[in-house]
Amino acid sequence: MRHAKVFVAIALSSSAFLVVLYSSLRSDANHTRKLFMQEDNPIQEVIVSMPPPVQQNTDPLPLMTAGPPVEISEDYRKAIKQSTAFWNRKQHSLFRKLDSKDNVTKADFGDWSKCSAISLESLSTNIQDFKSYPQDYQDFLSGMECRDPPILIDQPQKCQSEEDGEVYLLFAIKSVPGSFERRQTVRQTWGQEKVYEGGLRVRTVFLLGMWSMDDPNLNQLVSFEAQHFGDVLQWDFKDTFYNLTLKENAFFRWSLTRCPRVTFVFKGDDDVFVNTQTMLDYLRTLDPNKASKLYMGHIISNSDPIRDSNSKYYVPKTFFEGGYSSYAGGGGFLFSGNLLTELYRVSKYIPFFSIDDVYTGMCFQALGIKPEAHDGFRTFDIRQEDRENACVHKNLILVHRRSPQQTLRLWRYVHSPLLTC
Numbered sequence: 001m002r003h004a005k006v007f008v009a010i011a012l013s014s015s016a017f018l019v020v021l022y023s024s025l026r027s028d029a030n031h032t033r034k035l036f037m038q039e040d041n042p043i044q045e046v047i048v049s050m051p052p053p054v055q056q057n058t059d060p061l062p063l064m065t066a067g068p069p070v071e072i073s074e075d076y077r078k079a080i081k082q083s084t085a086f087w088n089r090k091q092h093s094l095f096r097k098l099d100s101k102d103n104v105t106k107a108d109f110g111d112w113s114k115c116s117a118i119s120l121e122s123l124s125t126n127i128q129d130f131k132s133y134p135q136d137y138q139d140f141l142s143g144m145e146c147r148d149p150p151i152l153i154d155q156p157q158k159c160q161s162e163e164d165g166e167v168y169l170l171f172a173i174k175s176v177p178g179s180f181e182r183r184q185t186v187r188q189t190w191g192q193e194k195v196y197e198g199g200l201r202v203r204t205v206f207l208l209g210m211w212s213m214d215d216p217n218l219n220q221l222v223s224f225e226a227q228h229f230g231d232v233l234q235w236d237f238k239d240t241f242y243n244l245t246l247k248e249n250a251f252f253r254w255s256l257t258r259c260p261r262v263t264f265v266f267k268g269d270d271d272v273f274v275n276t277q278t279m280l281d282y283l284r285t286l287d288p289n290k291a292s293k294l295y296m297g298h299i300i301s302n303s304d305p306i307r308d309s310n311s312k313y314y315v316p317k318t319f320f321e322g323g324y325s326s327y328a329g330g331g332g333f334l335f336s337g338n339l340l341t342e343l344y345r346v347s348k349y350i351p352f353f354s355i356d357d358v359y360t361g362m363c364f365q366a367l368g369i370k371p372e373a374h375d376g377f378r379t380f381d382i383r384q385e386d387r388e389n390a391c392v393h394k395n396l397i398l399v400h401r402r403s404p405q406q407t408l409r410l411w412r413y414v415h416s417p418l419l420t421c
């Protein structure tokens with residue numbers, strides 16, 4: 001509650017924000033940490049005062065390679081077409097690896113520091129029209145075996161139990177460094193960290209990668225924001241559309257270590273409107289059986305890859321063939337926290353895909369968990385004439401997409417004691 005007041009106050013006065021920022025950067029606190037040293041950009045080194053460092057030289061998050069053998073459902077295996085497409089071949093080779101009881105080792109996947117990009121030569125040899133792929137897509141392919149990027153900004157205390165008990169719902173919001181206004185809107189509305197009626201603790205994290213060369217460098221602001229609000233996570237990879245699967249992989253690993261007992265996770269975008277109370281009311285009434293195997297949202301079934309190279313969702317034929325497993329739209333979906341370990345471990349046997357929510361659908365199908373549709377999730381928005389209607393929003397769980405101003409207004413209206421629906 002006190003936090004809420006603090007950031008409302010900050011948000012009201014951007015000049016105060018900057019004054020605080022710069023005085024913080026000059027402060028002499030002895031907990032300094034070098035952040036964001038980039039080999040190709042040595043002058044970008046920034047010293048920011050931070051709380052006592054939570055990590056020294058090693059990444060504090062374990063890789064979770066050990067554990068019981070991973071099992072992949074027959075449904076999923078059957079769904080993956082036998083084809084010469086690159087991804088299909090990779091997937092079938094991982095099935096064989098799993099079946100031969102060879103564990104997937106660091107050498108096969110991951111270990112960021114040792115991971116080398118797949119060479120262009122190898123890609124051109126394996127994919128006849130690789131050179132005609134869009135540049136971004138080529139970049140995605142060359143990095144698709146690199147996993148578990150190091151975390152730069154961590155929030156180790158995020159889910160620590162106080163007298164309030166365990167976290168019931170964790171909001172994991174995909175954002176990018178430049179979207180401060182959207183994050184602030186989420187903090188002031190549906191992503192507010194508090195204990196809801198019935199003792200339900202809600203916590204929020206924003207998932208960020210690094211700025212890319214073409215954007216202004218916001219590292220200092222991001223570090224300040226992370227320190228001030230305690231809800232920003234940042235990893236050392238370029239924050240681009242084709243790196244969203246990597247972002248998800250990084251988040252799974254983080255939450256396994258930092259929030260292993262969370263009951264539910266909501267993963268979504270920073271430009272959606274969420275009706276937190278309606279969501280919690282729904283979750284609370286779930287029967288325990290369902291609550292432990294939940295994967296819910298706006299479900300997209302029987303969809304096929306888009307072959308138009310101008311589309312954001314373009315997938316080349318020589319990369320992937322077959323239909324997509326049913327999946328929940330990435331604008332926002334819910335799942336059970338107790339699935340995090342299995343999800344992370346099964347994902348080691350599923351090659352990264354260029355569309356993150358399609359990838360998530362594959363992982364759930366591999367675990368044998370069917371996505372469940374809920375009418376309250378509207379990732380494709382609602383009728384034009386209802387878009388400012390508070391009564392309509394009161395009964396929905398999620399709507400994509402809303403501007404910060406629309407979200408703030410809707411939030412106010414939905415919670416107004418004067419609202420009679």
Ligand SMILES: *[C@@H]1O[C@H](CO)[C@@H](O)[C@H](O)[C@H]1NC(C)=O
Pocket residue numbers: 030
């Ligand atoms: C900061 O701490 C380091 C090691 O703990 C110490 O050597 C250094 O003198 C300290 N600097 C200041 C300004 O207190």
Ligand SMILES: *[C@@H]1O[C@H](CO)[C@@H](O)[C@H](O)[C@H]1NC(C)=O
Pocket residue numbers: 065066067068069102103
């Ligand atoms: C594979 O993983 C299992 C379970 O962690 C472990 O007992 C076994 O020794 C591993 N096998 C190899 C070849 O590393």
Ligand SMILES: *[C@@H]1O[C@H](CO)[C@@H](O)[C@H](O)[C@H]1NC(C)=O
Pocket residue numbers: 136137139140143236237238239240241242243
């Ligand atoms: C993903 O991030 C890595 C690490 O920063 C970068 O090398 C790669 O180009 C990025 N991939 C895409 C498709 O942007």
